[in-house]
Amino acid sequence: MASGRVDLDGNPIKPMTICMIGAGGFIGSHLCEKLMAETPHKVFAVDVYNDKIKHLLEPSSLQWADRIQFHRLNIKNDSRLEGLIRMADLVIFFALICLVSAFWLVSVEIGFGLSSLASGSGFCGSFESFSLLLSSSKTINLAAICTPADYNTRPLDTIYSNFIDALPVVKYCSENGKRLIHFSTCEIYGKTIGSFLPKDSPLRQDPEYYVLKEDASPCIFGPIEKQRWSYACAKQLIERLIYAEGAENGLEFTIVRPFNWIGPRMDFIPGIDGPSEGVPRVLACFSNNLLRREPLKLVDGGESQRTFIYIKDAIEAVLLMIENPARANGHIFNVGNPNNEVTVRQLAEMMTQVYTKVSGEPSLDSPTIDISSKEFYGEGYDDSDKRIPDMTIINKQLGWNPKTSLWDLLESTLTYQHRTYAEAIKNAISNPTAS
Numbered sequence: 001m002a003s004g005r006v007d008l009d010g011n012p013i014k015p016m017t018i019c020m021i022g023a024g025g026f027i028g029s030h031l032c033e034k035l036m037a038e039t040p041h042k043v044f045a046v047d048v049y050n051d052k053i054k055h056l057l058e059p060s061s062l063q064w065a066d067r068i069q070f071h072r073l074n075i076k077n078d079s080r081l082e083g084l085i086r087m088a089d090l091v092i093f094f095a096l097i098c099l100v101s102a103f104w105l106v107s108v109e110i111g112f113g114l115s116s117l118a119s120g121s122g123f124c125g126s127f128e129s130f131s132l133l134l135s136s137s138k139t140i141n142l143a144a145i146c147t148p149a150d151y152n153t154r155p156l157d158t159i160y161s162n163f164i165d166a167l168p169v170v171k172y173c174s175e176n177g178k179r180l181i182h183f184s185t186c187e188i189y190g191k192t193i194g195s196f197l198p199k200d201s202p203l204r205q206d207p208e209y210y211v212l213k214e215d216a217s218p219c220i221f222g223p224i225e226k227q228r229w230s231y232a233c234a235k236q237l238i239e240r241l242i243y244a245e246g247a248e249n250g251l252e253f254t255i256v257r258p259f260n261w262i263g264p265r266m267d268f269i270p271g272i273d274g275p276s277e278g279v280p281r282v283l284a285c286f287s288n289n290l291l292r293r294e295p296l297k298l299v300d301g302g303e304s305q306r307t308f309i310y311i312k313d314a315i316e317a318v319l320l321m322i323e324n325p326a327r328a329n330g331h332i333f334n335v336g337n338p339n340n341e342v343t344v345r346q347l348a349e350m351m352t353q354v355y356t357k358v359s360g361e362p363s364l365d366s367p368t369i370d371i372s373s374k375e376f377y378g379e380g381y382d383d384s385d386k387r388i389p390d391m392t393i394i395n396k397q398l399g400w401n402p403k404t405s406l407w408d409l410l411e412s413t414l415t416y417q418h419r420t421y422a423e424a425i426k427n428a429i430s431n432p433t434a435s
């Protein structure tokens with residue numbers, strides 16, 4: 001499995017220890033899976049939750065059991081962590097309760113988190129294990145609030161989570177000579193230049209006006225009262241800070257800009273493994289509608305365009321970055337699939353067709369319904385019009401290309417959604433007071 005691995009230049013890859021912050025989330029869980037199954041690397045998996053990586057942690061007889069350790073901690077505020085960091089003079093933490101997306105989960109998890117911190121179980125709270133964490137050779141930061149429904153309704157949490165909370169991680173890496181792979185977002189580009197042209201302008205068809213290039217495209221956000229952009233703005237500032245740490249202090253970094261990575265375990269299904277009033281990203285929203293046999297809600301007509309990439313393709317790119325530092329350091333990479341572009345309306349139509357196939361249930365007579373962004377997301381919502389990644393840099397540096405078509409990725413993802421949730425949804429609908 002691990003032996004004989006070589007990098008893109010034919011050099012043997014040495015086993016490394018990776019501190020992955022946000023490892024319990026959607027992307028983190030897939031990356032942990034890949035690292036355990038296909039590499040000899042060790043992972044310190046840091047998160048407040050571990051539900052999505054439980055299958056990698058238990059039972060202890062798993063072949064990689066000695067290569068993954070879960071550390072239940074909130075990077076905002078862990079007093080012992082803060083004490084340790086102060087002693088080591090490495091990182092600064094802020095004393096704030098973590099507000100991750102699901103309130104009802106938070107109340108359960110905070111109780112568990114605090115008791116496990118107190119007892120030293122779950123979280124490896126000892127001095128020893130934390131020093132291990134600090135001495136790991138590489139840091140991957142995935143922790144963030146990253147659902148659009150939060151950007152305009154919880155702008156403060158969004159800015160703190162995506163900028164302030166990431167500051168100590170960057171500082172720590174810079175001061176200690178640790179390499180950092182930081183997850184930013186394609187949203188950093190904001191709106192396309194083309195969106196400001198008249199609707200009938202032929203230039204709108206010119207890729208120069210819409211393809212998003214890491215080293216050339218501007219970042220175009222709406223006015224401050226459109227708080228949707230609080231996320232993009234916070235992510236932009238942390239990117240600039242990381243870049244400056246590289247330029248002035250020699251930080252070895254790679255910045256990843258994901259373009260709508262989707263697949264199994266993304267977000268939550270409201271009322272099943274997340275709050276019933278919660279609004280996840282579009283894949284989970286539409287999956288929830290399909291599972292409940294409700295029309296899919298198209299925000300402002302579903303005219304926005306997105307390119308969707310299968311999580312497993314995207315994880316291949318991240319592994320190349322991890323194992324090819326000489327090619328990845330100092331770069332910002334778009335990671336997306338330019339061939340999978342659809343409007344949100346087309347996505348809804350395709351998901352409806354695919355779900356009919358995988359579930360065997362006929363679609364509704366009216367499978368979609370229009371809704372205003374104000375009604376769906378509240379005041380201050382705005383949207384990215386179109387997101388096509390330029391692939392020149394990642395192609396040149398890592399020789400990577402995405403493989404999976406939108407239909408195929410939806411088929412495997414909706415098969416997973418149906419298998420995982422259909423029964424639970426039926427039970428919740430037939431017994432609404434129990435959920």
Ligand code: NAD
Pocket residue numbers: 021022023024025026027028046047048049073074075076098100141142143144145146161165183184185186187257258259260261262267
């Ligand atoms: P996710 O919400 O599934 O994962 C984020 C994880 O970070 C969660 O498990 C959460 O518990 C953890 N976290 C948040 N705050 C924390 C804290 N204070 N302490 C410890 N852990 C904390 O999101 P994801 O889709 O896996 O995204 C990962 C990263 O990629 C984020 O930075 C996000 O902005 C970026 N991103 C993802 C996409 C995508 O397509 N999925 C698109 C653009 C950007």
Ligand code: UDP
Pocket residue numbers: 147148149187260280281282283285286297298299300302304306344383384
């Ligand atoms: N959207 C929608 N219906 C939903 C959820 C989302 O029409 O039930 C739209 C949303 O307005 C946006 C697109 O789908 O135009 C993608 O939304 P997502 O939450 O996945 O994140 P984004 O790509 O905007 O970061």
